[in-house]
Amino acid sequence: xxxxxxxxxxxxxxxxxxxxxxxxxxxxxxxxxxxxxxxxxxxxxxxxxxxxxxxxxxxxxxxxxxxxxxxxxxxxxxxxxxxxxxxxxxxxxxxxxxxxxxxxxxxxxxxxxxxxxxxxxxxxxxxxxxxxxxxxxxxxxxxxxxxxxxxxxxxxxxxxxxxxxxxxxxxxxxxxxxxxxxxxxxxxxxxxxxxxxxxxxxxxxxxxxxxxxxxxxxxxxxxxxxxxxxxxxxxxxxxxxxxxxxxxxxxxxxxxxxxxxxxxxxxxxxxxxxxxxxxxxxxxxxxxxxxxxxxxxxxxxxxxxxxxxxxxxxxxxxxxxxxxxxxxxxxxxxxxxxxxxxxxxxxxxxxxxxxxxxxxxxxxxxxxxxxxxxxxxxxxxxxxxxxxxxxxxxxxxxxxxxxxxxxxxxxxxxxxxxxxxxxxxxx
Numbered sequence: 076x077x078x079x080x081x082x083x084x085x086x087x088x089x090x091x092x093x094x095x096x097x098x099x100x101x102x103x104x105x106x107x108x109x110x111x112x113x114x115x116x117x118x119x120x121x122x123x124x125x126x127x128x129x130x131x132x133x134x135x136x137x138x139x140x141x142x143x144x145x146x147x148x149x150x151x152x153x154x155x156x157x158x159x160x161x162x163x164x165x166x167x168x169x170x171x172x173x174x175x176x177x178x179x180x181x182x183x184x185x186x187x188x189x190x191x192x193x194x195x196x197x198x199x200x201x202x203x204x205x206x207x208x209x210x211x212x213x214x215x216x217x218x219x220x221x222x223x224x225x226x227x228x229x230x231x232x233x234x235x236x237x238x239x240x241x242x243x244x245x246x247x248x249x250x251x252x253x254x255x256x257x258x259x260x261x262x263x264x265x266x267x268x269x270x271x272x273x274x275x276x277x278x279x280x281x282x283x284x285x286x287x288x289x290x291x292x293x294x295x296x297x298x299x300x301x302x303x304x305x306x307x308x309x310x311x312x313x314x315x316x317x318x319x320x321x322x323x324x325x326x327x328x329x330x331x332x333x334x335x336x337x338x339x340x341x342x343x344x345x346x347x348x349x350x351x352x353x354x355x356x357x358x359x360x361x362x363x364x365x366x367x368x369x370x371x372x373x374x375x376x377x378x379x380x381x382x383x384x385x386x387x388x389x390x391x392x393x394x395x396x397x398x399x400x401x402x403x404x405x406x407x408x409x410x411x412x413x414x415x416x417x418x419x420x421x422x423x424x425x426x427x428x429x430x431x432x433x434x435x436x437x438x439x440x441x442x443x444x445x446x447x448x449x450x451x452x453x454x455x456x457x458x459x460x461x462x463x464x465x466x467x468x469x470x471x472x473x474x475x476x477x478x479x480x481x482x483x484x485x486x487x488x489x490x491x492x493x494x495x496x497x498x499x500x501x502x
Contacts, residue, residue, distance in 0.1 A: 079355050080181070082293045085348045092172040099339050100160040101409050103416050105135045105199035110477030111167065111235060112138050112195070119174045122186075128194075129229030132210035135199040137229050139422055140166075142173060145189040150239040150323070151350075152194035152230060155215045155246075155314070157201020157208070161339070162245030165346035166195045172351070183392040188358040188483075192237060197226050198500055205411040217310075219317040230314060234323055241324040241357070243281065243350070244268075244315045250408050251427075254303040258436040260332040260381050261303035263294055263345055265373060268327060270308040270319030279324030285362050286326050286353050288369035292347055293352035304373035305329070326353070334438045346397040382437045383407035383424060384498065388445035389482065391429075392470040403448055404428030405478040410501055424478035424500030443482055446495055448472060451479040461491045477502050 080088070097103060115123040122142055129137040153162040176182045185191070196202055200210035208214050209224055218227035234242070252261040267283035269275070276284075287304075294302050309314050315325045328349055333341050355471065356362040384405040390398045407424035428435065449470045456462060462483070464470070472480075478500035483492035 079080075079352070079359070079361065082166060082296045082348055082352070085293070085351050086297055088172070089168060089344045089347045090443060092168060093152070093343070094164075094167045094171045097164060097167070099420050100343070101158075101205060101411055101420050102163040103160060103164060104203055105196060108163070108196055108199075109136055109138065111481055112140060114336070115140065115170060115174075116474055119177065121176065122177055123170070128233055131198070131200045131421055132202045132224070137194060137197065137199070137226065139233060140170065140195065141190065141195045143188075143190045145187050148190050148192065148237045148239040149241050149243070150192045150194075150234065150237060150439070151243040151245065152197050153245040154195070154202055155197040155226070155230070157198045157203070158205045159207070159247035159330075161203065161247055161342050162328070162346055163195050165245075165343050165350065166193055168347055169350055172347075178374045184358045185354050189354070192233070194230065194233070194237065197230060209349045216314055217312040219314040220312055225312070234318060234321065239323050241279075241286070242315075242318050242323050243353070244325050244327045244328065245346075246329045247394065248329040248331045248351065250383065251379050251381050251406055252303070252331045253436050254300060255375045255380065256378040257374060258301045258380070258434070258479065259300040260334055260436060261376050261437075262298045262301040262331050262333050262342065264289060264303040264305055264329040264331060264376055265309060265370075266305040266315075266327040267493040268313070268315040268319055268325055268369065269307050269309045270316065270324070272311075274307055274309060280319060281367070282362070283326050284326040284367055284370040285365035286357065287373070288367065289356040289362055290326075290328070290363040290367055291373055293348050297348065298345060301479060302373060302408040303331075303376040304370075305376055332438065336438070346349050356372075380434075380436060382428060382435050383422070383439070384431070385432050385437040385440045386443045386448055386480070386482070386498075387432075387434060387440055389446050389448035391448050391472045392467065394471055394473055401430050402428075403434035403472065403480070404432045404437070405500065407478070407500055412501070421501040423502060426472065426474055426476045426478060429472070429474050441482075441496070446481050446484055447492065448482055450476060451481050451497060451499060456481060456497065458494050458497055461486065461489075461495045462494060463491055
């Protein structure tokens with residue numbers, strides 16, 4: 076039997092098999108995805124089969140990609156929230172790996188053990204707008220029982236037809252999510268959702284927990300302290316919980332923040348490693364030997380513990396009183412902008428925390444000792460300029476302001492200040 080690849084080998088392998096020519100995940104739209112999926116069967120004859128299984132509210136096709144011929148059916152779906160795109164691109168990378176390595180013993184084992192079914196973009200209308208909800212304004216992941224969305228009805232119908240042994244529910248989470256107690260970003264969060272309010276176990280949920288344990292062990296060497304777990308309270312309306320109730324246990328994988336200015340590539344790599352490791356353990360049977368304690372001991376998420384930027388120890392002016400020393404915390408998220416039909420990606424941010432922020436993690440921390448933080452004025456101020464201290468009403472810093480600030484250093488005996496750093500996020 077082929078030995079499982081190490082996490083580092085899989086991490087490096089992604090660079091060889093990643094699908095070239097794609098924009099960042101947040102800019103992948105149905106108009107790019109659908110033609111690519113339609114080309115898959117011709118790219119690897121006899122391997123991929125693509126079936127249109129439904130239509131979105133606005134008439135975009137919902138495509139099911141099938142590969143493998145094994146007796147156990149697995150179902151993977153991504154982007155049921157339109158602004159949660161990472162796993163959609165990760166699935167395309169997985170397809171490319173399978174196409175390029177179909178004869179490799181590892182891939183051949185998958186193809187003979189499973190029939191895999193994937194819905195790479197369940198909410199194409201939401202993806203078009205880069206919004207969580209579908210075109211009706213409904214959260215598809217809270218529509219498992221009411222089934223008022225065509226996308227939700229499609230997922231339910233696919234599940235009922237295939238009766239998969241396991242599902243993978245692929246999402247993104249807020250960039251403010253940290254691993255509780257670690258002061259680190261929750262770059263990947265996992266959950267084996269319960270199938271009822273009692274949160275008990277049955278063989279299906281035990282299998283999902285073991286798969287999560289496998290994923291944890293694969294990812295922690297690559298992202299130490301950055302794997303978290305969701306609270307397992309039963310959500311009566313959610314698809315993951317209800318699929319378990321209907322007989323298909325699920326593994327929830329949520330992609331979160333990464334501590335670097337360019338997070339997409341490392342997060343795609345982690346998704347690739349997670350999926351390949353899970354599939355390999357399922358196909359080889361190694362998952363049966365996974366330690367359940369490795370799932371139960373995954374630290375819980377802290378939903379507000381992570382910031383994008385923390386400015387430490389600046390002199391600031393609040394809405395009243397004299398200047399004081401405080402930390403300023405900026406939260407950020409990716410935002411898609413449309414400039415005359417051309418889509419671009421930027422970081423949108425605002426001042427979300429203010430005061431003593433020593434307990435927060437951040438992508439970047441700036442030591443502002445001896446500097447004064449004030450809102451960025453209109454005009455062409457640049458770093459290195461000498462400026463006066465703004466009037467009192469233009470110095471005020473408070474939660475909710477746009478993340479547009481400048482850090483000023485007093486120039487001895489001149490009464491002026493040098494602009495040390497300009498901080499500007501999109502709105």
